[in-house]
Amino acid sequence: MSLKFGTSGLRGLVTDLVGEPSYRYTLAFLRVMSERGAPKRVVIGRDLRASSPEIAGLAAAAARDAGFEPIDAGAVPTPALALEAARLGLPAVMVTGSHIPEDRNGLKFYGLKGEITKADETDILSAFEALGPVASESLTPPAGIASSDARARYLQRAVDAFGSEALKGARIGIYQHSSVARDVLAEAVEALGGEAVPFGRADHFIPVDTEAHRPEDLQILSDAAAGGFDAILSTDGDADRPLMADERGEVIRGDVLGLIAAGTLGFDTIVTPVTSGSALESSGLVDKVLRTRVGSPYVIAGIEEALAEGRKGVAGFEANGGFIQGTDAIVDGRTIPALPTRDALLPLLCALVASRKAGVPLSILVERVGAKPAASHRLQNVPGEKSSAFLARLAEDDGFRASFFEGLGQPGAVNRLDGVHVTLSGGETMHFRASGNAPELRCYAEAATPDAAKALVNEGLERAARAL
Template sequence: MHARLRPVVKAYDVRGRVPDQLDPAIARALGEAFADEVGISEGRGRAVVGRDMRASSPEVAGAVADGIRARGGDVVEIGLASTDMLYCASGVLDVPGVMVTASHNPAADNGLKLCRAGARPIGLSSGLAAMAEAASPLLDRDPADVPEPTGTLESLEFLQTYADTLLGLAPVEGRRLKVVVDAGNGMAGHTVPAVLGRLDLEVIGLYLELDGTFPNHEANPLDHSTLVDLQAAVREHGADLGLAFDGDADRCFVVDEHGDVVAPSTITALVAARHLLQEPGATILHNVICSRAVPEIVSERGGVPVRTPVGHSLIKAEMARTGAVFGGEHSGHFYFREFYLADSGMLAALHVLAALAETETTVSALMEEYSRYSASGEINSRVDDTDAVLERLSRQYADHHQDRLDGLTVTTDDWWFNVRASNTEPLLRLNVEGADDATMERVRDEVLAVVRA
């Protein structure tokens, strides 16, 4: 891999600072490699390209499109889009796709999320490494050798088709709800009016203006400090619930009527139960850091729970293998078979709204049966040798059940923990769950003492 590509090619996508790490030359070279990888070069097909609201996104998206067209592929531009809108376009049009976004990363960053036709993911082991290898020599060629685009370029307005698709999958009927939505100045500001604006809801918007500088707070609801304004607005307006989206709007977090955060594992269990009503006996995926409540509830409702590693490309592949109808991650990603196996924060939000509108209860009461245990949340520790720490923990808990599906998971009847290495930083990520707060806190502190020794 070219030295310029090593900092930006990640496990699941391309991401880096603009322009010192990711510039138009790299984007164009990767566009050329993408066209070859997905088989649309030399006039054999087309790809869809979307972009988020970052200041660098038009230039990066244009460079990617030029690269695809330089190989003879045709490009369909859908312009401003959430990542799940790009996946929807890839599925509806049955063409490969490139989404230009750095998700919740800082404003100076940008990146590429890639998929084959039908929104099938491209990660490091499923095409991205090959793309980086193919793009590497292109970065050293003489500018005179850079080919001119020959493929066609067309623009397509896709927002309404996206809204139609989601509302058809999760219709919301029943009582009228009051909802506060925090878009964090990200792409939910583009998609929320198109989708929720079609429903009989009272929507109170926070930071719906598209602004890639993120002037109000980071568009990263996994960091609960970014939810403070949403929580306050829910309480101030007496809203039924609040929704927060990340920068590219493929993740959604929920807060209840009190402003308390609803764990994504709880949302996973709720949406899984709704799918099992429609398809008894269906398979439901949950990753290694989801609450133990998820597989318990899936089994109790007659479904088949399947545990997976963390990461969207791995989960989508497992959905295809198992025929799973739904999958959830504790990071706020939710995957739907009917949505081309892709993740959609908006579709998850519609399921929550639909479940609540069908009742006369509150979000906190609705979620109570799906939340059973005490969780630590993800705790990151910077370590010099992640493998050595994992082995030390494995020895420390040698008398307990362990597995290595993703990092190290240690399990007992009363608690479990998972420790796994970051794909991009020298970090270990710890998640602990216990039967009660005291149990969780005891195990958390024990494990952290070993990790940080």
């Protein structure tokens, strides 16, 4: 079976997930929730993958058999589902594979405090193993499921945050593809007074990754810039990771977008993985940066640590741009309630609002952050054991590491917080790590110019492929 918990929930091949596995994992999750005294209702949402409705039906069947009333939120952004679950004080299940290809899918579980933790995963796996045989009739979804208008409340949160004239005069392109938020993005821009121009709507799932950009997506954004937009907005499949291009069609890095959002919302503390750029500490926009491993559970744990230390305004984000609002924010007298899960809509709107307030194009706003050029990409179909062996050798074998980086710079400091992060003698950095969601080896690099960063990533992946 390909199914396993990664950095964003349970993931695996659709062929391994549909049927009894989806039912059993949801049943196990809800039994854990029942033991913890959760109310006997659960909210279920899904993305636009072809397999997601069937899996959502299996989750509803599991809810029925666990003694929970399933509430159908429909096709909805993951952060919208999390917001609704928090409003109702209920657990939630999101059927999504996020950005990974359509032959895969997944389940994201939310407890009463938000995203489940790594400790929760252990409890779910124990409950899963303890389950007995499943009768075939149990896999039939219940009829007459209650519905929830989570999508409308999520959209209203954005309008309440910034006001109906925040984007007046702005012309915004919306790259819709198969994002579950493709209509929400356009509606949010219009509700804030801007003009939304949707394009690129797809009738099949497209695996848009906000970290490892597909060349075709970059070309689409570059071509769209000829339309005279102030910005172009998009997200990954379940809308917990933003994708934004400036007026030139140049993609804005997720960590830079997160930093701009944190500054716009007045936060003084950032929690972010080691893969985010080094400019966060030097930007002057926040007082403290706490580094973690990659994955929202680690970022959320870091946010809780910062709050325990007495920090008042805390946000987290990853290099992919998923923004986690740890505390309430107040913007122009309006309170934006905390939402402790990755969100794409809020950072996108923050950047647009910041650009309008500053009276400068997005490209200038980004330039002022002072981020060092960076790039990232991946090797696909790399089994986890191969990635682990390569990373261990790169970290522990001095001779191999020196040989691996020969011609690129003398390897210096090595950080093993998550994967292997190496600082080179010329000031460049290169970071390798295994994806927690798919059989992939990812590479991140910072260098003096964008072309140099891309070249460093390409060369690093070529060398890694030979070493695997």
